[in-house]
Amino acid sequence: MKSLLLPPHPKERRVVFQNAWTQGYTPDIECYEKHGGYAELKKALGMKPTEIVDEVKKANLRGRGGAGFPCGVKWGFIRRDDGKPHYLVCNGDESEPGTFKDRYILHNDPHQLIEGMAIAAYALNANLAYIYIRCEFPKAAKIVTKALQEARAKGYLGKNILGSGFDIDIHVHQGAAAYICGEETSMIESLEGKRPYPRIKPPYFPAVLGLYMAPTIVNNVETLCHIKQILKIGSEEYSKMGTPGDGGTRVMCVSGDVVRPGPYEIPAGGVTLGELIFDVCGGLKPGRTLKAVIPGGSSSKILRAGESFKIKSKGADGEMIEKEIPLLDLVMDAASLAAAGTMVGSGGVIIMDDSRNMLWALNNLNQFYAHESCGQCTPCREGVLWIDKMTTRMVKGEGIAQDPATLQNVADNIAGRTVCAFGEAASWPVQSFLAKFPEEFAVGEK
Amino acid sequence: MEHHPVSSSGNSPVIAQAETIPADLLAKIDEAVTHYPVSKRSASLPLLHLWQNHFGFIDDSAVKWIAARLDLEPINILELVTFYPWFRQQAPGKTIIRVCRTLSCAMAGSYELREKFCHSVGIDPASDHHHGLPTSPDGNYSVEFVECLASCGSAPVCLINDDLHEDVTEADVPKILTQYLS
Ligand SMILES: Cc1cc2nc3c(=O)[nH]c(=O)nc-3n(C[C@H](O)[C@H](O)[C@H](O)COP(=O)(O)O)c2cc1C
Ligand code: FES
Numbered sequence: 142m143k144s145l146l147l148p149p150h151p152k153e154r155r156v157v158f159q160n161a162w163t164q165g166y167t168p169d170i171e172c173y174e175k176h177g178g179y180a181e182l183k184k185a186l187g188m189k190p191t192e193i194v195d196e197v198k199k200a201n202l203r204g205r206g207g208a209g210f211p212c213g214v215k216w217g218f219i220r221r222d223d224g225k226p227h228y229l230v231c232n233g234d235e236s237e238p239g240t241f242k243d244r245y246i247l248h249n250d251p252h253q254l255i256e257g258m259a260i261a262a263y264a265l266n267a268n269l270a271y272i273y274i275r276c277e278f279p280k281a282a283k284i285v286t287k288a289l290q291e292a293r294a295k296g297y298l299g300k301n302i303l304g305s306g307f308d309i310d311i312h313v314h315q316g317a318a319a320y321i322c323g324e325e326t327s328m329i330e331s332l333e334g335k336r337p338y339p340r341i342k343p344p345y346f347p348a349v350l351g352l353y354m355a356p357t358i359v360n361n362v363e364t365l366c367h368i369k370q371i372l373k374i375g376s377e378e379y380s381k382m383g384t385p386g387d388g389g390t391r392v393m394c395v396s397g398d399v400v401r402p403g404p405y406e407i408p409a410g411g412v413t414l415g416e417l418i419f420d421v422c423g424g425l426k427p428g429r430t431l432k433a434v435i436p437g438g439s440s441s442k443i444l445r446a447g448e449s450f451k452i453k454s455k456g457a458d459g460e461m462i463e464k465e466i467p468l469l470d471l472v473m474d475a476a477s478l479a480a481a482g483t484m485v486g487s488g489g490v491i492i493m494d495d496s497r498n499m500l501w502a503l504n505n506l507n508q509f510y511a512h513e514s515c516g517q518c519t520p521c522r523e524g525v526l527w528i529d530k531m532t533t534r535m536v537k538g539e540g541i542a543q544d545p546a547t548l549q550n551v552a553d554n555i556a557g558r559t560v561c562a563f564g565e566a567a568s569w570p571v572q573s574f575l576a577k578f579p580e581e582f583a584v585g586e587k
Numbered sequence: 588m589e590h591h592p593v594s595s596s597g598n599s600p601v602i603a604q605a606e607t608i609p610a611d612l613l614a615k616i617d618e619a620v621t622h623y624p625v626s627k628r629s630a631s632l633p634l635l636h637l638w639q640n641h642f643g644f645i646d647d648s649a650v651k652w653i654a655a656r657l658d659l660e661p662i663n664i665l666e667l668v669t670f671y672p673w674f675r676q677q678a679p680g681k682t683i684i685r686v687c688r689t690l691s692c693a694m695a696g697s698y699e700l701r702e703k704f705c706h707s708v709g710i711d712p713a714s715d716h717h718h719g720l721p722t723s724p725d726g727n728y729s730v731e732f733v734e735c736l737a738s739c740g741s742a743p744v745c746l747i748n749d750d751l752h753e754d755v756t757e758a759d760v761p762k763i764l765t766q767y768l769s
Pocket of ligand 2: 238239240687688689690691692693734735736737738739740742743744
């Protein structure tokens, strides 16, 4: 990735990416130790587990996998002393279109993840953990497996780690090219060796019933790396890097029609969308204008160039005031994007310029969801297939006048009627493309 | 990854994969099972991967053998083989070219790139997926579309065997193909 070989942009702050792009940095344990590796694990083993959970809560770390759930709150669901086995699962499925950050960590800085996981396991009283890596990352699986062996040999993993009396073993588990396995209960079924059909909720959290029906925490690769960094910087400093309620940095993966696409680690809320596109990413291709932005992975709702949003914020006197914010002034943090009707999601920002046809783009995404529906729930299995068939015929110029209304109707009847959030993930693009670009879907007029 | 396509041409009897499991594969299987102290069934995917990496695909004997090894019924393994797109029941080409189909790569020309790969190795780009991977007549290459490979910032990308190729142009195709000549 060319953009990463450049010095960090002034808006960037490389925290979880601090080593991955350092000249001469290698993924072996000696190099990691030279860069302060495993110092925070040593520190953590001297702390009370509840102190670590409190630090994570105070850091305001939100999950980086897509749902953005506060990490410390999720960890708080685990009762350390309930007498049950606990498990930790690292989500390295990285399959949400537009997202490309975890692979760099797995390849370039695997020990940072392992250290984060060992700290998390200690805090959660988990003695067994798995790193679920999509099988399309065969090299990552090899690199992480080797790193785990090195960490075991040095006593950071295994029995009685660093003489603390705490045992933790971690293994790599490879997926088999199914997007659905990124959904945490599907991942757990996959780990159990079953067809990865997401589990029926409630319970809503694997922290209640997870792997092998025991309390389990599933966290994204990037999230677990932040754990190490929170202990290093301290929760106060860490949370200050972001906005209230969305602490720390976030890797924003920018792809599509910009001059310098790439993953940029930026404090949460540290840039506006306009700064991200025109400043950090070098702007659009010559002669082009902005048309649309998908801000948080393919499942997040699309935004249209030129639109603006009414967003409430606290004024100087503490009063809530409502302001009209144009798209390019939208701050890239969880709260602002939610107020604009979309989400930061997995951090995958896809930029489209005026050369792009929205019907074609939506059809591309519909094919993705049609291919990836696991088939468990009827509304999703049937609906997503029909949505794909409809936009495919519309792209060929064979659409019929009712198609846009039928598309809307089918999407409305998937969202909220499925076992997992795949139903929303597949419907939101349809609903938002239709709402924001109705003129491109009208059939008949040319 | 090694791939040993099994020829189905001629009348030579097809030998069941389970008849010829080498010792090093057995050792890897034993090791993989130890990673799942709570439930052996969890080793299903790892065993399928090890098997496919060695034999190139999963035959009926494999389904039965793996099931028996993990104290499961064959259907417990077969339902994984038929669910997950990664597993195959037919031999692929020696080199597997997986071009990313999803949005950022499509915007950067991945549809044209896949066609270029297909034409260059003699695969009909319209050939479908439902009867094994589309494979060149000489058995050297399979070409398929896959979904987002998590490298959208260097689109278009393709995964060839274990190697990720980024920012690939149609002009790169001949050079890339010679890299994988066996
Ligand atoms: C359809 C679907 C796909 C998902 N894919 C991923 C993924 O590839 N990687 C990931 O980390 N989380 C993914 N998630 C989110 C996970 O379910 C889960 O929220 C996350 O791994 C929790 O970790 P976090 O709290 O650290 O973000 C997906 C969710 C859904 C509904
Ligand atoms: S769209 Fe091709 S790698 Fe993501």
